[in-house]
Amino acid sequence: MNEKQIVGEKAAEYVKDGMIVGLGTGSTVFYTIKKLGEMVNQGLSIKGIPTSIQTETLARELKIPLVNFSEVDCIDVAIDGADEIDSDLNLIKGGGGALLREKIIAKAANTFIVVADSTKIVESLGSFPLPVEVVPFGYEMTKKQIIQLGIEPTLRQVNNHPYKTDNGNYIFDCEISSIFHASELEKGLNMIPGVVENGLFVKMVDAVITLDSKKDIVIK
Ligand code: 5RP
Numbered sequence: 001m002n003e004k005q006i007v008g009e010k011a012a013e014y015v016k017d018g019m020i021v022g023l024g025t026g027s028t029v030f031y032t033i034k035k036l037g038e039m040v041n042q043g044l045s046i047k048g049i050p051t052s053i054q055t056e057t058l059a060r061e062l063k064i065p066l067v068n069f070s071e072v073d074c075i076d077v078a079i080d081g082a083d084e085i086d087s088d089l090n091l092i093k094g095g096g097g098a099l100l101r102e103k104i105i106a107k108a109a110n111t112f113i114v115v116a117d118s119t120k121i122v123e124s125l126g127s128f129p130l131p132v133e134v135v136p137f138g139y140e141m142t143k144k145q146i147i148q149l150g151i152e153p154t155l156r157q158v159n160n161h162p163y164k165t166d167n168g169n170y171i172f173d174c175e176i177s178s179i180f181h182a183s184e185l186e187k188g189l190n191m192i193p194g195v196v197e198n199g200l201f202v203k204m205v206d207a208v209i210t211l212d213s214k215k216d217i218v219i220k
Contacts, residue, residue, distance in 0.1 A: 003117035004028040007209045009035045010217055011079045011115045017045050020072050022105035023059055024080025025052040025098040028115045032079050037062025049075060051105050052098040053166050069108075078109035082116050083128045083199070085208055089114075089220060090182045094131030094199030097156070097165050103197055106204050114208045121210060125182060129154070129173035131199040132189055136162070139170050142194030149188055151176055169196055 001009075008031025015021055015036060023033055033048075033055065040046065040063060047067040050056035059066055080102055084092040091114065093099050106112045132153065134142045139155070146153045153172035156163040162170045179185055179200070186200040208220040 003211050003215070004115075005031045006217065007115045007117065007211065008032045010209050011113055012036050012039060014077055014079070014111070014113055015039070015044070015046060019046050019076040020067065020074070021046050021048050022075045022078025022080070022109050022112075023048045023050045023055050023064075024078065024102060024105075025055050026081035026096045028081040028117065029055075029079055030058070032115060033058055033064070034062065037064055040064050047072070049105055051080065051101040052096070054096075054098075075105060075109040077111045077113060078105050079113045079115060080106065082114050082120055082201075084122050084125050085114065085116055085120050085205075085210075086122055086125050086182075088203075089205040089208055090125060090203065091201035091205065092125050092128050092130055092199050093201055094133070094171070095128070097131070097163060097171055099131055099199040100133050100165065100167055100169075100197045103201065106201060111206045112204055114205050116208060116210045118211045118213070124178055124180070125200070126176045126179040129175050130179070131156075132172045132174055133165055133167070133169045133196040133198070134172060134194050135169055135196060138194055142192060143172060145192040145194070146172060146174065146189065149185075167196070
């Protein structure tokens with residue numbers, strides 16, 4: 001079993017009968033969702049809220065019942081991956097482009113659990129370029145405003161066209177080197193007109209499931 005599978009499947013143990021479950025996006029939480037599919041097949045009764053179209057498709061294939069926000073008051077637990085996790089359990093997310101829906105769902109969850117292989121654990125955030133989702137209208141101007149914060153944004157592209165999120169927006173991947181004041185940066189970026197959301201998840205995590213240097217599961 002690879003690291004992603006070990007931590008991904010472990011997280012499924014936190015899901016109990018009757019829960020509303022936020023289903024994250026990415027190659028680690030993929031294993032959680034697959035495990036939940038097996039558990040549903042064996043009689044577990046849950047309802048999922050997916051963080052992306054990709055996850056929605058996977059959950060439907062696995063016959064996990066889905067709901068939307070108009071049908072529920074809150075989410076019991078959300079499980080998702082991360083691109084970087086610092087010692088305060090702050091995150092960079094959005095490598096897969098789903099950061100906006102991921103943040104909405106993590107915020108709505110009573111418990112937010114992150115699953116991550118050991119490569120995601122860092123001293124301080126910033127080696128991974130910070131994804132910032134922006135509306136297409138005036139994105140060139142939004143870019144200038146981001147640069148004024150001392151950040152170097154690069155428009156994410158696929159086949160020489162701007163990458164589009166599930167929400168129809170663009171993403172700037174931002175080189176920052178080291179993030180010392182994550183909370184201020186998160187708020188500062190979101191103050192810029194045109195910025196929809198950024199991939200900093202500050203003080204949102206309840207538990208991280210990862211592996212230590214001996215490859216034993218640790219819960220942080
Ligand atoms: C998607 C994300 C993912 O959770 C993050 O990129 C980690 O993905 P993976 O588990 O594939 O490494 O934020 O927007």
